Amino acid sequence: MEYVLKTTGLTKQYGRHTVVDHVDMHVGKGDIYGFIGKNGAGKTTFMRMVAGLVSPAEGSMELFGSTALEKQRLRVGSLIEQPGLYGKMTARENLEVVRRSLGITERHAVDDMLEFVRLSDTGKKKVKNFSMGMKQRLGIAIALFCSPDFLILDEPINGLDPAGIKEIRDLLLRLNQERQMTILISSHILGELSKIATRYGIIKDGALIEEFDAKELELRCQRCLKLIVDNAERAAAILEEKCHITNYDVPQDGVIRIFDGLDRSWAVNRELIQQGVKLKESYLAGQDLEGYFMDLLGNGSAAPLEAPQKNRRGIYTFGGKHA
Amino acid sequence: MLNLFRAEYYKLWKNKSFYICALIGAGLTLLLYSTLFLVDNLEKAETQQGQGGVTITAKVQEDTASPEGADITAETGNPQETGGSAETMPMSQRIGIMGVIEQMMSGSFACFIISIFVCIFVIGEYGNGAIKNVVGKGHSRKAVFLTKLLTVELAALLLNLMIVGACLLFGAILLGKDGIQSIHWADLAAFTGIQLAFSAALVSIVTWIGELTRSLAAGISLSLALVMFSTSLTAGLDLVFHDLNWKPSSYWLLDLQTTPLADVCQGDFIIRAAVISLAWFLAAALAGTLHFQKSDIK
Numbered sequence: 001m002e003y004v005l006k007t008t009g010l011t012k013q014y015g016r017h018t019v020v021d022h023v024d025m026h027v028g029k030g031d032i033y034g035f036i037g038k039n040g041a042g043k044t045t046f047m048r049m050v051a052g053l054v055s056p057a058e059g060s061m062e063l064f065g066s067t068a069l070e071k072q073r074l075r076v077g078s079l080i081e082q083p084g085l086y087g088k089m090t091a092r093e094n095l096e097v098v099r100r101s102l103g104i105t106e107r108h109a110v111d112d113m114l115e116f117v118r119l120s121d122t123g124k125k126k127v128k129n130f131s132m133g134m135k136q137r138l139g140i141a142i143a144l145f146c147s148p149d150f151l152i153l154d155e156p157i158n159g160l161d162p163a164g165i166k167e168i169r170d171l172l173l174r175l176n177q178e179r180q181m182t183i184l185i186s187s188h189i190l191g192e193l194s195k196i197a198t199r200y201g202i203i204k205d206g207a208l209i210e211e212f213d214a215k216e217l218e219l220r221c222q223r224c225l226k227l228i229v230d231n232a233e234r235a236a237a238i239l240e241e242k243c244h245i246t247n248y249d250v251p252q253d254g255v256i257r258i259f260d261g262l263d264r265s266w267a268v269n270r271e272l273i274q275q276g277v278k279l280k281e282s283y284l285a286g287q288d289l290e291g292y293f294m295d296l297l298g299n300g301s302a303a304p305l306e307a308p309q310k311n312r313r314g315i316y317t318f319g320g321k322h323a
Numbered sequence: 324m325l326n327l328f329r330a331e332y333y334k335l336w337k338n339k340s341f342y343i344c345a346l347i348g349a350g351l352t353l354l355l356y357s358t359l360f361l362v363d364n365l366e367k368a369e370t371q372q373g374q375g376g377v378t379i380t381a382k383v384q385e386d387t388a389s390p391e392g393a394d395i396t397a398e399t400g401n402p403q404e405t406g407g408s409a410e411t412m413p414m415s416q417r418i419g420i421m422g423v424i425e426q427m428m429s430g431s432f433a434c435f436i437i438s439i440f441v442c443i444f445v446i447g448e449y450g451n452g453a454i455k456n457v458v459g460k461g462h463s464r465k466a467v468f469l470t471k472l473l474t475v476e477l478a479a480l481l482l483n484l485m486i487v488g489a490c491l492l493f494g495a496i497l498l499g500k501d502g503i504q505s506i507h508w509a510d511l512a513a514f515t516g517i518q519l520a521f522s523a524a525l526v527s528i529v530t531w532i533g534e535l536t537r538s539l540a541a542g543i544s545l546s547l548a549l550v551m552f553s554t555s556l557t558a559g560l561d562l563v564f565h566d567l568n569w570k571p572s573s574y575w576l577l578d579l580q581t582t583p584l585a586d587v588c589q590g591d592f593i594i595r596a597a598v599i600s601l602a603w604f605l606a607a608a609l610a611g612t613l614h615f616q617k618s619d620i621k
Contacts, residue, residue, distance in 0.1 A: 051459040053620040073461030080459070084452035086334070093337055101330035101457055142456055 002029045002065070004150045004182040005050060009059035012045050012206075019045045021206035022059065027150075027184055027199070032176050034197030035186040038297055042206040043186045044081060047154050050184070051078040064149070077148035079156055083139020087128030091119045091138050094127060098145045109145070117141040117171070133164035140171065151175065153185045157192060165189070169196055194289040202296050210296065223286030225258040225265045230278040232256055238275045243268055257285070324466045327457065331474035335444070344440040345482055349489040351432050355423050356497050359415040366414065419505045420494035424487055425584045428518040431550055433486050434577070437522060438529045438546040440482065441475045445533035446542045449620075458620055468615040472530050472608055479526045480519060487515055513588045517596045521580045524603035525550075531611035534618075553577050576603050 005027040012020040020042040027033045037043045048054040050061065052073050063072035086094055095110045114120040117137040122130070127138065136156060143151060153172075157165045173196055175181040187193045200217060202210045212220075229235045232250050239245045239258065245268070247260040258268065262284065269282050335341060418426075427433055448454040448471075457467055494502045529546045536542040557572035564571060572578040579596055586592060 048619070048621075051455070052461065053455055053458055055617070055619065070461045070463060073459065076459070076461070078455070078459045080455060082452055084455045086337075086451060086453060088339060089337055097330050097334055097453075098456060100333055101327055101462070102460065103326035103329075146460075 001026075003027060003062070004029050004031070004064055005061065005184065006065075007050075007059060007061040010046065010049060010056050010061055011058035012042075012049060012054060013057045018206050020049065020056075023203070023206075023208045025201055025208055026211065027182060029182055030176070030180055031199045032172065032183045032185065032197050034193040034200045035184060035203065036190065036193070036200060036293055036297070037186070037203035039188075041203045041297075043203055044154050046203070047078070047080050047152050047184070047186065051076065051080060051152055053080070074146065075149045076152065077143035077145070077150070078152040078154075079136075079139045079143045080152065080154040083135055083142065085127045085135060085138060085142075088126055090124055091122045091127060091130075091134075091141075094138060095141060095145070098142050102146050104146065113141045113145060116144070118167075132159045133161065133167070136160060136164070136168065140168070144175070147179070149181060151181055151183045151185075153183065155187055156185065157187055157189055165192055172196055190290045190293050202293070204297055217289065217292070221286060221289055221292050222259060223262065223284065225262055225268065226281070226283055226285040227256040227258065227268075227272070227279065228254060228281035229256060229272065230254065230280070234275075235272055235277045238272055238277065239268065242271050242275070324470055327462060327466060327470040328473060330457075331470050332477075335474055335478055338444060340440055340443045341478055341482075344436050345485045348427075348433065348436050348482060348486040349493075351436075352423065352427060352486060352489040353493055355426060356415070356493050359418055359423075360497070363413040363415050415498060416501070416505075420490060420498060420502050421506055421511065421584065423494060424490045424511065425514070427486050427490055428483070428515070429580050429582070429584075429587075433483060433518075433522065434525060434550045434580075435547065436486075437479045437482055437526060438550055439543055440478060441526055441529045442533050442539060442542040442546055444475055444478065445471060445530050446537060446539045449537040450539060454620055464616040465612050468534065468612045469608070472527060472611065475530055476523055476526055479522050483515075483519055483522055510584065510588045513593065514584055517587055517593060518580065520597055520600040521576050524576050524600040524607070527604045527607035527611070531607040531614070534611045534615050550577065554581065574599060576600055 003026055005025060007023055007025045009022045009024065010020060011018065011022050023042075023046060025046075035043055035047070045054060049056050050063075052069060060067065061069070063069055064075060066072050086097070089097075091114060092110055095113055099107075099110055111120065114122075117140060119134060119137055119141065122134070127135065130138065136159075140153070140156065143153070151172075157168050160168065169192060172183055172185070176183060176196075185193065185197070194214075194217075197214060199213045200211065201208055227235065232254050235256055236248065236250060239248060239256070243261075245258055245260055248256055248258040250256055258265075261268070265282065265284070269279060272279050454467075458464065491506075528549070529542075532545050532549070533542045536545060553575065554572070554577055557575045557578050560571040576596075576599055579599060582592065587596075
């Protein structure tokens, strides 16, 4: 796979405190990579290292398969934390500074960009008088100047109203689909992130604990009947032969997840018990994306939608029904 | 680097602080002239009221031994009208345009204005986060810092020239033809050139301070403290090293900057001043570049 960003053991320390701890990240070409982590987990520091604002203590990175980072960064646009804007200038003047610094000779490039982020009607209004959403859009316009192939956005929808969030989301999807732009984006609004991200990376205490794509996430969050049995192989055979269930998987030894016929879970449980399978637990599992991320980050409701309960007779039940 | 300079140049012209500093420089020049005329008027008033003293002339005839034979006259008024010496000329004429230029350039006025502007221009980039836009686009850190330095040097040059221009303009208006005729143009050129060299070195140091502190309050405070108190510090160091017959103040550009105009135009001083300015300029530029290359941008 062609990677736009590949880091190996990337580490940043401030004094004795390790902020980013040996991160190996892989952002493929065309990905919208959702970078998730709690406040202080190291997301922004990591993004700053990628953008060249902060130098790593250890590790290496490749941009577009090359280690000549300064040169490759011409193909990168970034908006990290607050957009860097001159408050006493207009939107046009801000973009004019960027145009000149990048050596773009076409003067209409500024107008085109203003049009693209829908700020062409701001006229002589100073940026300091802009709304949060307008500032954010201008920040994105600066990051988009020179048509980068890779866009780094740190919390770009923070402080925006729902309309502003939708606008940014649509813009990012447009950039990804029309210009095949690869995007690395962090956000705390996980629901929003899940609407656009094609791949995810979870950072916790500076370490990248997991990387997976959107399909895998969907699978992990899918509602299912989770069975904990003594013999998964035998249980699987009974499911197929007796219950005619084929849509299941065995994620680990002794665990079966059934994705079909969830309303007939009682029948499945009865059949397994009747066939002599020791059914230790049986419950409906599955979460929304936010809950799943919270679990991964270690402070969410780790419980599934309906956790199994033991009744007086020691029988597992859920939703008031016998298991 | 040329592209970066184009962007910096654009920012300079769009920067209100630049124009405000230029106006303040012109305003201070006018204030200085006004002060001179105020002193002139005070002296004149004092003289008319006799507070300036009474001139007593006694002509004693040699053949007259008695005091009664002496021809004693007393007069008050403008010494010029009564044929007074150059020391009793009006203050504005005694100081002249050259004196005002000397006061503005080698005193702390121009240094204050320029230091404040440099701090605003350099540190402002960190405050609003715009420095991220440039560094994040892959420009080399060295090029970013040196471009910024080059731009503030250009701004300082323009501010200095504007101050000299204001001194000449207001001097011509207020002192008239005599004021212009009293200017030694060769001395003025040499003096201005040396002051520009000192200013370039000071700007380099202030840019470094700005890069180091990245806080407007701290940067301006440190820079102004440098301009105000560094000469006192070097005077103290002179005393400390007195026994070794070494004067640190003779290597510090702000001490050299206060050298009187008459001494500045000496050939050996010009060379020494140029060498010391260049040394401070390069040292500060190098220190700033090295620090900027290694430091993180938040």
